[in-house]
Amino acid sequence: EDKVVQSPLSLVVHEGDTVTLNCSYEVTNFRSLLWYKQEKKAPTFLFMLTSSGIEKKSGRLSSILDKKELFSILNITATQTGDSAVYLCAGGSGAGSYQLTFGKGTKLSVIP
Amino acid sequence: EAQVTQNPRYLITVTGKKLTVTCSQNMNHEYMSWYRQDPGLGLRQIYYSMNVEVTDKGDVPEGYKVSRKEKRNFPLILESPSPNQTSLYFCASSFQGGTFEAFFGQGTRLTVV
Numbered sequence: 001e002d003k004v005v006q007s008p009l010s011l012v013v014h015e016g017d018t019v020t021l022n023c024s025y026e027v028t029n030f031r032s033l034l035w036y037k038q039e040k041k042a043p044t045f046l047f048m049l050t051s052s053g054i055e056k057k058s059g060r061l062s063s064i065l066d067k068k069e070l071f072s073i074l075n076i077t078a079t080q081t082g083d084s085a086v087y088l089c090a091g092g093s094g095a096g097s098y099q100l101t102f103g104k105g106t107k108l109s110v111i112p
Numbered sequence: 113e114a115q116v117t118q119n120p121r122y123l124i125t126v127t128g129k130k131l132t133v134t135c136s137q138n139m140n141h142e143y144m145s146w147y148r149q150d151p152g153l154g155l156r157q158i159y160y161s162m163n164v165e166v167t168d169k170g171d172v173p174e175g176y177k178v179s180r181k182e183k184r185n186f187p188l189i190l191e192s193p194s195p196n197q198t199s200l201y202f203c204a205s206s207f208q209g210g211t212f213e214a215f216f217g218q219g220t221r222l223t224v225v
Contacts, residue, residue: 043202044216097170099145100214
């Protein structure tokens with residue numbers, strides 16, 4: 001059975017701090033690792049990583065994948081209150097059901 | 113605008129009363145799926161469809177039905193809802209399942225009393 005585990009489950013930081021969110025995965029026919037941000041309702045897409053060791057960056061957010069150790073991290077620098085959300089990690093299968101298996105998420109709270 | 117549209121956004125119903133949640137996407141995506149999200153359990157896939165007339169069970173299919181008669185639509189049917197189906201439901205679509213980004217609908221908050 002495919003599995004994605006995120007840590008920590010919740011995190012409280014002050015504005016300006018840097019945070020690192022972790023995601024480990026065991027996905028059959030692994031093809032991609034995706035990060036989403038969920039604020040009020042629908043998850044919104046952040047990154048998709050398919051190649052090991054190549055960092056993807058968008059503003060203050062960045063992510064990297066390690067396919068040998070089966071994990072990914074999401075970094076957020078200079079956090080702002082608007083970064084408060086649940087961050088979801090998903091492992092994508094490239095065969096069979098082509099399913100996305102989600103972790104339970106990391107709830108990030110950024111306080112002023 | 114590329115989007116996945118779900119309706120209704122909120123629904124309160126009684127045990128046993130059949131209901132349908134609609135989902136439509138305008139991106140010509142082949143892959144569509146339904147998830148439920150429960151506190152402490154995360155997003156779990158209910159059913160998915162790789163193309164028209166092709167559907168299959170996800171991780172938690174019991175009590176649900178789906179159909180895919182047209183590429184853009186993927187309704188979720190609860191023939192006889194029960195209180196344990198109270199949840200937040202998301203429809204999602206992508207070009208091809210786990211190899212591409214999934215776009216999510218806005219969610220349907222279902223309460224079964």
